[in-house]
Amino acid sequence: MVKPDTVVDRLARTFMPTQRPFRPTRTHPAFSGVAAAVAALAVLAVPVEAHARTEEGCEGARFTATAQADLAKITVLDGGILRRDLPALADVRLASAHGSADSERRPHRTIATGRYADAKLLGLRVPAVPLEGTVAESRAPSSRGPAEIDTPVRTESLVSVDAGGLATIQLGKSTADARWHDAYRCGRTGPLTRSATMLAGAQFLGGGGATPAIRAMRPAGTGAAPGIGAVRPAGAGEPTSLLKLGPAGSTQSATDLVRRKGRLAVTAAAGVALSDLTLFAGTAQEVSIKVVTQPTLTVTATGERAHDEVVYRPAVLKVAAAGKPLATLDTSDTSVGVELRGGLTAASLLSARISLGAPRQERAGRSVRAEAAALRVEVLLGRAHLLDVALGQLFAEASAPPLLTVPAHAQQRTYEKPVTATPSPAGTSPAAERQVPEAAPPTSPPAVRTVAEPQLEETDALARTGANVAAAATGGLLLVVLGVVALAMARRRGRRN
Structure with missing residues (x-):
C-alpha cells in the first residue's frame, strides 16, 4: 500500500516546476561598456543643448558704458568772494558729447547725444538754452523696427548766440549715432555709440557792438597794442575780451564692445579738440595758449x-x-602763472594761471571709471576769480561681464552708414578747420573715433559657452565602437564554450 504523502510528493514533482536557489544576475562587461557609452553621450548632450539655447536667446551678462566730453565749463565773475551764497555772473557749459549703453536698459539700450550749450546767468537757467532743435539725439534699438536695423544718424546745425555781450557763441553742429544688436549680449563686438559737437568759436565778456565789456588801460602816449601804432590818451582803454576760443573746438565720445585677450571688453572714450585760446586779445596783456596735442581719456573693462x-x-x-x-x-599736474599789469583800472594787478589736470579713477567690482579736466585757466583779480575755465572736461566709465570669451577666428564684417561729413560749423572755411591740431600723432591711433568714420568693424561670432560639440561627439562614438567590439568578442567566446 502506497502512503498518501508519497503520492502527493510524486504529483508535486511531476506537475510543479523545480525551485532552484536564487543567484544574482551578472552583467557581462561588454554590456557595461555600451551602457557607459550611452550615458556619456547623454551627459555630454546636455551642455550642447544649453549652448544652443543661449545663442538663440542671446542672454548674456550685463555690461554698461558711459562717455562724456564737455568742451568748456566757464564761470565768469564769481560772486563768492563777496558772499558765499552769491552765484557767478555767468556759468556756461559748451559743446557736450554724451554716449551711454546698458545691455539691460529698456526700451533703448544705447543713447547718443550731442548738445550745444547749457547756460546760467546769476544762478538762473537761461530760457531756451539749449535752443530747440540744437540737440542731436539717437536711441537704439528703434521702436519702429527690429533691433538689427540701425537708427539713422542725427545731425543738428547750431545757431550763433549772443548773450548781451557776456557770451558770444558761433555756429556749430552736433551729431549722434546709437547702435544695438541682440548678439551684443552673447559676445559679438562692434560700435555702441558715437557723438560729436563742434563750435566755430566762442568769446566771453567781449561786449556787444560798439560797447566793449572790458577795456585794458595803458599809460598815456603809449601804443594801443603791440604792432598797432595808434596813440590813446590816458584813461582811454583798449577794448578787449576776457577769453576767446577759436577758430574752432569740438568734443567726441565713443563706446564700443571689443576683444581683449580672447574676452569681451567694454571701452568708453572721450576727447576734445581745442585750437587757440586767448586772454585779453589785442592788448599788451595778451596771453595766448596753443594746444599742440589733444587730450583723450579711454577706459577699458574686461x-x-x-x-x-x-x-x-x-x-x-x-x-x-x-x-x-x-x-x-606737457605733463599732468603742471602749471604756469602770469602776472598782468592792466585790466579794469590802471593800478589793478591781474594774474592768470594755466594748469594741466590729472585723471581721477575709481575701481569697484567689475566697473572702472575715470574723469579729468584737461586744461584749467584762471584769471584772478586780487582774490576774486574773474574767470575760471575748465577746458576738456572728460568722463568715462565701463563695466563688463566676467569670463565671457570671444572666438579668435570670428568673421569680421564691415558696413557703412549714410554719414555725410564730420561735424563742422556752418560757414566755417576749410582753412579755419585745418588750423585745429590733430587729436593724435601719426604713431598713435586716436582713442576716440568721430561719427564721421566711413567704416566700422564688428564681428558676427558669438561667445563660446558650454561643451565642445566636436570633442563630445568623437569621444562618444569611440566609446560606442569599443562597446560593440567587446560585445562581439564576448559572444564568440560563449559559443566556443
Missing part, C-alpha cells in the same frame, strides 16, 4: 580687475605772454 585699464593722454600746451614764449606744459 570683467577681471587685473586686465582693466585707464589710459589718459594729457594735452601739450605752449603758453606765450606779451608776444614772448613763456612755457611748455
